[in-house]
Amino acid sequence: MPPKSDWEKYEKKVTDEKEEKIVALDESDIQILKTYGQGPYSLKLKKMENDIKDIQKRVNQKMGVRESDTGLAPANLWDIPADKQRSGRPYQVARCQTIIKASNPLPADQPLNPQDGAGAGNPDGDRYVISIKQVAKFVVGLGDQVSPTDVEEGMRVGVDQVTYKIMIPLPPKIDPSVTMMQVEERPSITYADVGGCKEQIEKLREVVELPLLEPERFVNLGGDNEVQRTMLELINQLDGFDPRGNIKVIMATNRPDTLDPALLRPGRLDRKVEFSLPDNEGRTHILKIHGKSMSVERDIRYDLIARLCPNSTGAELKAVATEAGMFAIRARRKVATERDFLDAVEKVIRQGTKFSSTALYAQYN
Secondary structure (H helix, E strand, O other), X not given: OOOHHHOHHHOOOOOOOOOOOOOOOOXXXXXXXXXXXXXXXXXXXXXXXXXXXXXXXXXXXXXXXOOXXXXXXXXXXXXXXXXXXXXXXXXXXXXXXXXXXXOOOXXXXXXXXXXXXXXXXXXXXXXXXXXXXXXXXXXXXXXXXXXXXXXXXXXXXXXXXXXXXXXXXOOOOOOHHHHHHOOOOOOOXXXXXXXXXXXXXXXXXXXXXXXXXXXXXXXXXXXXXXXXXXXXXXXXXXXXXXXXXXXXXXOOOOOHHHOOHHHHOOOOOOOOOOOOOOOHXXXXXXXXXXXXXXXXXXXXOHHHHHHOOOOOOHHHHHHHHHHHHXXXXXXXXXXXXXXXXXXXXXXXXXXXXXXXXXXXXXXOO
């Protein structure tokens, strides 16, 4: 608190001047003040939030759903019978072995005695021999909700754990693995109903079935293998004395290790030209060839994409170009971009090598 000598400078000076009158703000000033502290999209965001709340309210009205602070579900979603069954005692599974018919049925005017097994569902007082696995056998009656026609000998039933009365009949037990193997919709047509192709079926049997079932017939006839006859005829044509003229024989294979050595002798197929995997320049050229038939951007760096595809064949590069077009189609674009090609390389080349265990792709793994 300031000392008493300094109170004078804190006292309010009284002057004869009149205080200025406070002027109320008009509508334009109020609108200007409202704009302070608001972003450029605040009005749009507020309008969108109101629209969302309005739509949510209408949807809840259509569905009959109302929010509740008590945590209870709406009344239309209540399942009181299921809740009662869940809150009650669980039943024990047993098997009805024998039904003992009552020797003296009860008259219609005599009251029912539950001790005799008679109840609302079993007015005659029949008894049932049930067997509970690993427990014992019991002679019991029916519950109030079960009819005698619902229970048969040998069927599974649910019994009360205390009184052992039969409370509910159960369906037969089926192994789940057997259920998975069953055909849901069995066709009504058999193989005998399929007609036609009689001549073709006979030829197929002669070519496929007879050599497997009766190979001795072909041995006795002296027949030879079709592949051997073709190979011998080819060698005869290559070694023939008749001049072939200006005819060159060119063959291609992707399995040179399986070729017959007789074909590779001098004078026959004695010159080999190996086409190995394309290098970086070859991969670039292959990508450009496939890109010409597509709608792509002009500034795509095919050399970069080729460097990302080491040890790739021409078929794999074609798959990259095709997958790039699929990425553009999924994005609803008419032109494939370089980003599409990079994604295609990641999907076709990288993901394929990730799960490959061959020595060719061991460096990536």
